[in-house]
Amino acid sequence: xxxxxxxxxxxxxALMAIGGFVDWLTTxxxxxxxxxxxxxxxxxWVLQADDGTPEFRIAAALASLGLPPQASSGRPxxxxxxxxxxxxxxxxxHDESPEETSRFPVVPNLPMAAHFAPIDEGYFxxxxxxxxxxxxxxxxxxxxxxxxxxxxxxxxxxLDRRMVEASMQGLPDKPLAGSVFACAADVAAFLKxxxxxxxxxxxxxxxxxxxxxxxxxxxxxxxxxxAEPPFAYSVLKPLFSTDAALRxxxxxxxxxxxxxxxxxxxxxxxxGASQDDRATDEAVRAALIRGRASxxxxxxxxxxxxxxxxxxxxxxxxADRLAASLLIPIGERDLKVLLARTWPSVMxxxxxxxxxxxxxx
Numbered sequence: 170x171x172x173x174x175x176x177x178x179x180x181x182x183a184l185m186a187i188g189g190f191v192d193w194l195t196t197x198x199x200x201x202x203x204x205x206x207x208x209x210x211x212x213x214w215v216l217q218a219d220d221g222t223p224e225f226r227i228a229a230a231l232a233s234l235g236l237p238p239q240a241s242s243g244r245p246x247x248x249x250x251x252x253x254x255x256x257x258x259x260x261x262x263h264d265e266s267p268e269e270t271s272r273f274p275v276v277p278n279l280p281m282a283a284h285f286a287p288i289d290e291g292y293f294x295x296x297x298x299x300x301x302x303x304x305x306x307x308x309x310x311x312x313x314x315x316x317x318x319x320x321x322x323x324x325x326x327x328l329d330r331r332m333v334e335a336s337m338q339g340l341p342d343k344p345l346a347g348s349v350f351a352c353a354a355d356v357a358a359f360l361k362x363x364x365x366x367x368x369x370x371x372x373x374x375x376x377x378x379x380x381x382x383x384x385x386x387x388x389x390x391x392x393x394x395x396a397e398p399p400f401a402y403s404v405l406k407p408l409f410s411t412d413a414a415l416r417x418x419x420x421x422x423x424x425x426x427x428x429x430x431x432x433x434x435x436x437x438x439x440x441g442a443s444q445d446d447r448a449t450d451e452a453v454r455a456a457l458i459r460g461r462a463s464x465x466x467x468x469x470x471x472x473x474x475x476x477x478x479x480x481x482x483x484x485x486x487x488a489d490r491l492a493a494s495l496l497i498p499i500g501e502r503d504l505k506v507l508l509a510r511t512w513p514s515v516m517x518x519x520x521x522x523x524x525x526x527x528x529x530x
Contacts, residue, residue: 177219180214183214184372184375185371185374187207187375188371188372189374191285192285194206206305207378209378210380216385223359223364224368224369224372226352227369229376229384230347230350230497231281231324231347231373231496231497231498232349233281233347233381234280234331234344234347235344235346236280236380237348280377281327281373281377282377285377287305287308312330314329315374323370324492325496328434328496329434331345347498348498349383349384350384352500353396353398353499354397356494356499357395357397358396361396362487399485401449405495407508408429408456409496410499410504417501419505419508419516426463428459430456437488437489439488442488442489467514
């Protein structure tokens with residue numbers, strides 16, 4: 170093992186140790202009275218720990234939910250939800266090209282760490298002083314939903330809570346924007362189960378205390394095509410993407426929106442880890458009907474195909490992992506590919522298809 174590999178492994182181990190320590194603090198009120206939350210970790214922690222695995226990339230993407238991005242140069246990007254990040258390639262070296270730069274506005278009011286510990290939100294949103302320490306919240310708020318359960322069950326709990334918070338706070342958009350993206354192949358690995366849930370959860374628990382930074386570009390193995398998520402994911406993920414992202418991708422116009430149908434997450438959660446695909450089939454049908462109501466016509470819509478187009482579309486997809494995957498932030502290119510698979514007529518005139526579908530498939 171090289172010195173660089175040892176340093177990278179050491180950083181990952183340190184991140185996981187920080188996450189475990191904060192978990193202990195969260196359950197120990199007396200300890201919280203004496204100890205502050207951990208200091209914000211710099212972007213270098215993320216870059217040093219990045220091993221390019223799906224587990225790390227998904228953990229980093231989840232950790233960035235609700236947080237404004239940082240440029241590769243280390244300069245803070247605009248934190249306002251009304252500002253959109255533009256690509257800055259001048260400061261990026263050839264061997265550290267980012268996977269993709271966010272152009273989606275981030276609603277800066279619900280950081281992922283708020284689901285792990287009872288923290289003052291000012292810890293994350295305090296002007297330009299990202300390292301300033303703030304106190305714990307005395308009473309544990311309902312946003313703290315990450316517990317001792319599995320990675321999948323905790324991700325579903327976070328997704329459900331964020332959707333509830335959007336309704337309670339009257340947010341103008343779904344609070345599902347992140348400043349770091351996983352790619353389609355990462356999501357495919359997660360859904361297939363070829364994935365170390367325990368390791369991802371441990372990394373995430375530490376990464377939520379770090380400043381988000383764009384990840385290095387993922388380079389697939391020579392001659393091995395990148396895996397694609399199942400079609401059911403392509404149908405459902407747009408409904409759990411922000412309307413701002415859908416407008417950037419060209420799927421929505423003006424003030425149009427694409428809400429998620431009530432009860433959809435509950436339907437998938439009820440399907441659990443069984444191989445019974447009925448829960449996924451029902452969720453897909455509900456999503457296609459919701460899309461049509463928002464002006465997105467699909468050839469797979471049961472009203473157009475008389476139910477034939479969605480027959481056993483959920484076969485082989487665990488409903489609970491599918492529900493959890495909807496929380497993972499993905500980039501504009503991958504979102505466009507999903508939209509083109511589900512609503513090809515909507516995306517037919519977009520000039521991205523030939524080049525971008527090759528990139529992101």
